[in-house]
Amino acid sequence: MKKFKKTMILGLVLLLIMTSLAACSSKSDDIVKVAVAAPLTGDYAEYGTGFKNAVELMAEEWNAKGGVLGKKIEIVLYDDKNNGEEAANIAEKIASDGSIVAVIGHFASGVCMAATPKYQEAGIINISPSASHPDFTKEGNYIFRNNTVISSEAKAAVEIAIDVLGKKKIGLLSVKTDWGTSTAAITKEIIAELGATLVDHQEVVDGTVDFSPNISKLNDAGAEVVIVAAMYNTLAPLATQYKAVNPNIQFVGFSNAYSQQLIDLAKENAEGIHFPAQFFDGSTDPKIANFVKNYESKYGAKPSSLTAQAYDSMGIILTAIEKAGTTDRAKVREEVEKINYNGVTGATTFNENRDSVRPFTIVKIENGNFVEVKK
């Protein structure tokens, strides 16, 4: 009798374990998992949170329509704190989790490139909505960039300085990061190509607060416009301090400084800063206006261009899954490669380097708002 009881209990326990395992596996069959890896805390949390929000919004819209391939879409979040080591660890975790189809993210180019070798090796699609270092997609055929390459953006920035602002004496200020240094080098070449003069180039470390020595040098070199290869936390104090010395100075920023935070931080000194942009939230295009409205009502802030690129990245992945008719990563990858996706940032295709291709919009800050500059 005692023996029978033991067997019964053992049997029951086994049954329990098996049913729970079965429940697990059947459940994960109905779910498509996409990871978002981005800085969710720290200095760059604004960007990472934007990624997360945008991707969640896109997933919700698809889920409301019944998901993808009839399966529910689930987002898995990873906080890389914009730190290369964290990113490499996260890539390791994602690679060991076979259920994740694709990864959207990593914010800074240097951080992205700490993680891409793992994604390529494991065959996981990685779309970064922000990486702009030329080498980022060279890692392999699973790595995509839904952001402009530095060279095309730098060209657009220099063109704004010369054609829109009509200035030929250009100063350049860049941050000493992977991205900043390579952007500065490319910008210099383009300035020379387009026949303008680079009067001075200043480099600062990220997090610099006092720009007075750099400003004195740029100003004495006779810069009429300064192209700033840095984020809003550099551009805002630079503009503030520069305008105290020379109120007529003009600035051209890059898309990663194009953020509401810039206006909040620099206030009246942000006036007149120009950007080449991939996405303009004040657009009258109904698709864009609708996205901006939904995003704003849900998160209480307007989406930035990087956020919009994250939103489109998710759209690209889901569309590719639908076209492939499977979540098999190799097949989805092929679909991503040949996609022609008409999203909120315009018609996006990927070129032979898996870099997205689409035209720029020119945006400037006027009366505390971003406005589109018609060419």
Place this chain on the structure above:
Amino acid sequence: MGEINLILEQLINGLSLGMVYALIAVGYSLVFGILRLVNFSHGSVYAFGAHMTMMFISMKFGIVPAILASIILTGILGVLIDKASLEPLRKKGSKPIAALITTIGISYIIQNLLMIVFGSHTKHFPKLFDFGVVNILGATIGTTQIFIFLVSLILLFILTGIVRFTKIGLAMRAVEQNPKAAHLMGINVNRVITFTFFLGGASAAIAGSLISGYYQMVYAGMGFLAGMKAFSAAVLGGIGVLYGSIFGGLVVGVSETFAATYLGGSYRDAVAFLILILVLLVKPHGLFGKKGITKV
């Protein structure tokens, strides 16, 4: 424009940056003078002062009342730090290193509290003053910089005046020389220490408000690097000596600015510390420091 103008401009950039370091540095010096303790929470107290001013200004206090309210509040924070953590340690007669580590801990507590309350992002700080630019000998100089330089100078004179010529200042100097003897002479040593911490906090609030008004931004971690440089300025000039802090601050500010100009932005932070090490090798007590008196 000529090289001379650039040098002059950079010199003035460096001097106004240096004055700002000097204002923070006196906070280190004041406390060190009395307690022989390096108060590493001072950088965070400075960040706290800047945040308080920002908060009061956004509450429509007006600029001067906002700064005054911040000075008082930050001064009280200084006193609170001493009463809550350092005084109990002194009473127990614990080792100086315990107090030192405590101040580092407090520094992080304040910094994290600021992050929780105000958020971790960089925030806008309203402009306090703006009178445009002036041209001196062909060099373009922002009046804001001159203003900061002058206000800091006046404040440093006032602080030196308090220590040199007032009754409480006399008590401070007495405690500095020998706390036990001062106590025997009827000086309330604890009150002197409280006052010193208040003065340190108040000067940090002024420094925080001035600097934030100039750069027009505040963030929770702003005290770290500024605090380190101010500390090195204090040590450079001879910690515990107020005019030494001023001189040290100016040396650090000017050398940093020239390093940024001629060596590039990546070396600016290193140069200040390099100079500090060189000076300490030659003069271990700093430029104006008194030789350490071994107390028995």
